[in-house]
Amino acid sequence: MATIKDVAKQAGVSVATVSRVINGIGYVHEDTRKKVETAITELQYTPNEVARSLYKRKSRLIGLVLPDITNPFFPELARGAEDEMQENDFRIIFGNSDEKLDKEQEYIQTFVQNNVVGLIASTNYPDTDTYRNLGIPVVFLDRTADNRPSVYSDGREGGRMAAREILARGSRRITVMRGPEHIRPAQDRFQGAIEKLKDQGIAYNVIHTSSFAFTEAGTWAKELFERYPDTDGVIASNDIVATAVLHEAQRLGKKVPDDVQIIGFDDISLSSLLTPSLTTIRQPAYDMGRAAARLLIQLIENKKVDQKTIQMPVTFTERDTTRKVEQQHG
Amino acid sequence: MATIKDVAKQAGVSVATVSRVINGIGYVHEDTRKKVETAITELQYTPNEVARSLYKRKSRLIGLVLPDITNPFFPELARGAEDEMQENDFRIIFGNSDEKLDKEQEYIQTFVQNNVVGLIASTNYPDTDTYRNLGIPVVFLDRTADNRPSVYSDGREGGRMAAREILARGSRRITVMRGPEHIRPAQDRFQGAIEKLKDQGIAYNVIHTSSFAFTEAGTWAKELFERYPDTDGVIASNDIVATAVLHEAQRLGKKVPDDVQIIGFDDISLSSLLTPSLTTIRQPAYDMGRAAARLLIQLIENKKVDQKTIQMPVTFTERDTTRKVEQQHG
Numbered sequence: 001m002a003t004i005k006d007v008a009k010q011a012g013v014s015v016a017t018v019s020r021v022i023n024g025i026g027y028v029h030e031d032t033r034k035k036v037e038t039a040i041t042e043l044q045y046t047p048n049e050v051a052r053s054l055y056k057r058k059s060r061l062i063g064l065v066l067p068d069i070t071n072p073f074f075p076e077l078a079r080g081a082e083d084e085m086q087e088n089d090f091r092i093i094f095g096n097s098d099e100k101l102d103k104e105q106e107y108i109q110t111f112v113q114n115n116v117v118g119l120i121a122s123t124n125y126p127d128t129d130t131y132r133n134l135g136i137p138v139v140f141l142d143r144t145a146d147n148r149p150s151v152y153s154d155g156r157e158g159g160r161m162a163a164r165e166i167l168a169r170g171s172r173r174i175t176v177m178r179g180p181e182h183i184r185p186a187q188d189r190f191q192g193a194i195e196k197l198k199d200q201g202i203a204y205n206v207i208h209t210s211s212f213a214f215t216e217a218g219t220w221a222k223e224l225f226e227r228y229p230d231t232d233g234v235i236a237s238n239d240i241v242a243t244a245v246l247h248e249a250q251r252l253g254k255k256v257p258d259d260v261q262i263i264g265f266d267d268i269s270l271s272s273l274l275t276p277s278l279t280t281i282r283q284p285a286y287d288m289g290r291a292a293a294r295l296l297i298q299l300i301e302n303k304k305v306d307q308k309t310i311q312m313p314v315t316f317t318e319r320d321t322t323r324k325v326e327q328q329h330g
Numbered sequence: 331m332a333t334i335k336d337v338a339k340q341a342g343v344s345v346a347t348v349s350r351v352i353n354g355i356g357y358v359h360e361d362t363r364k365k366v367e368t369a370i371t372e373l374q375y376t377p378n379e380v381a382r383s384l385y386k387r388k389s390r391l392i393g394l395v396l397p398d399i400t401n402p403f404f405p406e407l408a409r410g411a412e413d414e415m416q417e418n419d420f421r422i423i424f425g426n427s428d429e430k431l432d433k434e435q436e437y438i439q440t441f442v443q444n445n446v447v448g449l450i451a452s453t454n455y456p457d458t459d460t461y462r463n464l465g466i467p468v469v470f471l472d473r474t475a476d477n478r479p480s481v482y483s484d485g486r487e488g489g490r491m492a493a494r495e496i497l498a499r500g501s502r503r504i505t506v507m508r509g510p511e512h513i514r515p516a517q518d519r520f521q522g523a524i525e526k527l528k529d530q531g532i533a534y535n536v537i538h539t540s541s542f543a544f545t546e547a548g549t550w551a552k553e554l555f556e557r558y559p560d561t562d563g564v565i566a567s568n569d570i571v572a573t574a575v576l577h578e579a580q581r582l583g584k585k586v587p588d589d590v591q592i593i594g595f596d597d598i599s600l601s602s603l604l605t606p607s608l609t610t611i612r613q614p615a616y617d618m619g620r621a622a623a624r625l626l627i628q629l630i631e632n633k634k635v636d637q638k639t640i641q642m643p644v645t646f647t648e649r650d651t652t653r654k655v656e657q658q659h660g
Contacts, residue, residue, distance in 0.1 A: 019439070027459055061440065069424075070409055070599070075399040082426060086433075091440050094399075094424035096412060103416075109349070110391065110421050114444040129357060214599030243603045250605040269400070269544030270600050273573045275580040 002043035011039040062092045062296065063111030065121040067099045067183075071212050071240065072268040073285055074122065077141060080289025081120055088297055092120075099182065101125055108134070118296045124182050126150075137299035141292040142185060144309060149299060151292040151310045155185045158281040158314040159192020162235045162263045165279075165316050167200060169323045171233025171261050175205045175224055177245070179237030180212065186237055189265055189281075193235050209237055217244035225252055232260050239264035239271045239280055246274060246321060262321040276320030284312055332373035340369040392422045392626065393441030395451040397429045397513075401542050401570065402598040403615055404452065407471060410619020411450055418627055422450075429512065431455055438464070448626045454512050456480075467629035471622040472515060472613075474639060479629060481622040481640045485515045488611040488644040489522020492565045492593045495609075495646050497530060499653045501563025501591050505535040505554055507575070509567030510542065516567055519595055519611075523565050539567055547574035555582055562590050569594035569601045569610055576604060576651060592651040606650030614642055 004022075008015045013032055020028050021036040028036075039045070062085055066074045078094060085092045093116075095107030104123055108130060111119060119138045121131070126145035131138050140150035166174065176193050179186025197204045205228045209220045221244040224231065236242035242264030246256060254260050256276055264271060267282035291310050298305045334352075338345045343362055350358050351366040358366075369375070392415055396404045408424060415422045423446075425437030434453055438460060441449060449468045451461070456475035461468050470480035496504060506523050509516025527534045535558045539550045551574040554561065566572035572594030576586060584590050586606055594601060597612035621640050628635045 020435075061444075069399065069405040070402070072400070072402060075405060078426070079400055091425075091436060093437075093440065094426070095421075096408070096424070105350075106421060107423075110423065114391075214603065218603070243600065247603045247605050247607070270573065273544065273548070273577045275577050275605065277577070 002045045004045070006043055007036065007039045007045050010043060011035040060090045061114065061116045062090050062293075063107070063114075063116040063119045064092050064094050065097050065104055065107050065111075065119070065123060066094060067097050067122050067124070068212065069094075069096045070214070071238075072270065073238070073266045073283070076268065076285035077122070077289040077292075080286035080291075081141070081293040082289070084290040084293035085297075088293075090293075090297065092293075097123070099124060099180075101128075105130055112136070118300045120292050120296055124184060137296055139292045139296040139299070141288065144311075147309060149295055149305075149308045151288050151295060151312065152185070153283040153288065153312045153314050155188030155314075156192035156195075158265060158283070159189035159194075159235075160196040161192075161314065161316050162189070162265070162281050163193045163196035163200075165318075166233045166235060166261055166263055166322065167197075167202065168325055169233075169257075169261055172202065173228070173230050174202060174233040174235065175207060175228050175231040176235045177207050177209055177220065177224070177237045177241050179241075180210050181208075183212075186212075190237070205231070209241060212238055212240050214240055214244075217241045218248065221245045221248035225249070225254075234260060234262045236262060236264050239266045239268045239278060242278055242280065242321075243270070243274060246276075246278065257321050257323045261323060264321075267317050272319065274321075279319045279322040280317050282315045282317040288312055332375045334375070336373055337366065337369045337375050340373060341365040390420045391444065391446045392420050392623075393437070393444075393446040393449045394422050394424050395427050395434055395437050395441075395449070395453060396424060397427050397452050397454070398542065399424075399426045400544070401568075402600065403568070403596045403613070406598065406615035407452070407619040407622075410616035410621075411471070411623040412619070414620040414623035415627075418623075420623075420627065422623075427453070429454060429510075431458075435460055442466070448630045450622050450626055454514060467626055469622045469626045469629070471618065474641075477639060479625055479635075479638045481618050481625060481642065482515070483613040483618065483642045483644050485518030485644075486522035486525075488595060488613070489519035489524075489565075490526040491522075491644065491646050492519070492595070492611050493523045493526035493530075495648075496563045496565060496591055496593055496652065497527075497532065498655055499563075499587075499591055502532065503558070503560050504532060504563040504565065505537060505558050505561040506565045507537050507539055507550065507554070507567045507571050509571075510540050511538075513542075516542075520567065535561070539571060542568055542570050544570055544574075547571045548578065551575045551578035555579070555584075564590060564592045566592060566594045569596045569598045569608060572608055572610065572651075573600070573604060576606075576608065586651050587653045591653060594651075597647050602649065604651075609649045609652040610647050612645045612647040618642055 004018050008018045082092050097104035120141050122142045126140050126143050144150035144152045178190045207224050217240050234245050242262050249256050249260050264278050264280035267280045271278040338348045348366050412422050427434035450471050452472045456470050456473050474480035474482045508520045537554050547570050564575050572592050579586050579590050594608050594610035597610045601608040
């Protein structure tokens with residue numbers, strides 16, 4: 001029985017072109033369309049085969065669950081995953097879970113019903129049955145659980161690093177912005193930071209934040225300087241919150257970094273465009289997305305996987321919201 | 331023959347719970363699971379019915395094609411569409427076309443193969459056959475074509491508004507950043523701006539930009555002040571480019587808004603957190619997403635549609651990268 005490949009060969013066009021003609025989607029030159037239609041007739045290529053080939057195409061579909069597309073960190077992750085998938089001829093569809101378990105489960109259900117062959121999930125609930133019983137490979141991204149396939153960065157070390165660097169640059173009245181409690185990476189970096197501060201015997205204040213939304217970040221920044229006006233160093237829960245803290249400090253007439261130093265987390269694109277540009281703990285978001293996609297493809301294709309859990313390094317990205325070490329010691 | 335609703339009624343649970351049990355997805359309490367399984371057995375609810383109910387669920391799936399998820403304007407649009415769809419019990423899956431026709435067509439094909447019942451597309455190619463021959467309702471978002479269903483804002487008026495306001499605040503050596511040529515809304519706002527400048531007999535310079543990427547925006551900002559160092563007013567192609575211009579101006583020691591005024595376009599979340607905060611022409615992104623979803627639902631449900639093309643107003647959002655009018659005239 002003829003396959004779509006046979007039709008493509010006979011018509012002298014690509015499989016993609018045949019597919020476009022069959023599905024009536026996308027531009028195909030009239031002459032090409034006729035050639036394909038002739039080949040379909042001659043080879044008696046049947047609707048059944050059409051269905052079969054569509055099914056085959058479906059089976060290169062990947063689902064990606066993101067927790068919050070309005071936080072620029074996640075679109076960056078998604079772009080990495082997407083580019084890697086595209087280069088390997090997989091297609092990726094996204095769902096936005098809004099950090100909510102029920103929305104997340106709805107998306108997973110949708111993806112599974114649509115025959116995705118693999119899933120990448122940035123979830124706060126990696127150890128639920130949802131993921132254990134799926135029957136398709138799953139890679140956790142920016143999250144991890146047990147020994148299951150995952151790509152994440154070292155949040156705890158990132159937190160320690162932020163504390164170490166802000167101390168090395170002379171801050172002593174430090175306020176730590178604690179990220180949303182249900183978001184694990186946010187808690188890891190918080191724990192890392194206070195661990196280091198305690199180690200060094202430095203007292204600190206904590207501001208609790210319940211989301212990473214731009215719209216709310218300003219409120220916590222205000223609270224920070226109202227409650228702890230003598231703060232001379234802020235370890236923010238991410239770059240969005242750090243941006244709001246910088247804005248509020250400047251609004252209050254404080255000099256950054258002279259009066260108050262600020263360190264963010266993530267290194268989203270806008271951070272280098274702030275004035276002063278934001279010192280931050282960088283996560284390699286785009287590369288993390290790519291690594292997760294590569295790992296998932298290996299699992300889908302049953303290839304030997306050298307490393308199932310990939311922890312990527314965070315890096316101190318020194319810009320202008322912190323003082324230079326030389327100035328401190330000089 | 332029993333339906334999923336009958337099973338739910340008999341078990342005393344929601345349809346969603348029955349669906350979770352059937353699909354083995356998501357947490358269901360063991361007692362509840364047993365109740366559902368008993369009901370399924372008693373009513374002789376069959377796998378065929380399962381398939382049928384899955385099909386029905388599928389048919390509440392919507393596809394959304396975004397051109398660039400790393401530009402914060404689009405996640406904001408998506409959130410609006412998503413919230414409206416969610417409230418109406420539709421699910422939305424995303425694809426990122428990267429402003430490329432072939433990626434866009436691949437996503438549309440993927441969506442159609444997965445039985446989406448409607449499509450929202452931010453496309454640069456609204457008048458291709460792709461969209462004419464789909465056989466499902468399509469709403470264009472942030473784009474429009476002919477008289478087809480669409481939700482967009484008035485870019486041309488936005489451009490005129492930017493020019494009018496920057497002139498009213500005293501800029502006379504104006505540089506206009508022209509957005510990517512293949513992105514229609516960018517061209518509309520550019521045309522609007524130069525139309526107004528010409529009307530007023532004001533000469534202007536133009537910097538061509540070929541993307542809205544954060545990483546490249548800095549290059550154009552540098553080019554702007556190298557080529558036209560006496561610029562005292564910048565009409566940027568969007569807020570990302572405006573952010574880069576602000577950063578570069580400050581790096582060069584220019585005072586904003588005293589030496590140079592800057593007006594952006596979009597009003598993305600970060601714009602109010604910059605220092606000085608960015609004056610911009612606001613598009614109601616979230617509301618545009620909601621309106622597109624509402625319109626699409628009306629089309630899917632064959633309801634009477636009062637208005638098929640919805641143009642939403644842009645508003646001058648005055649912040650601190652422009653001088654106050656009173657200061658000019660006072």
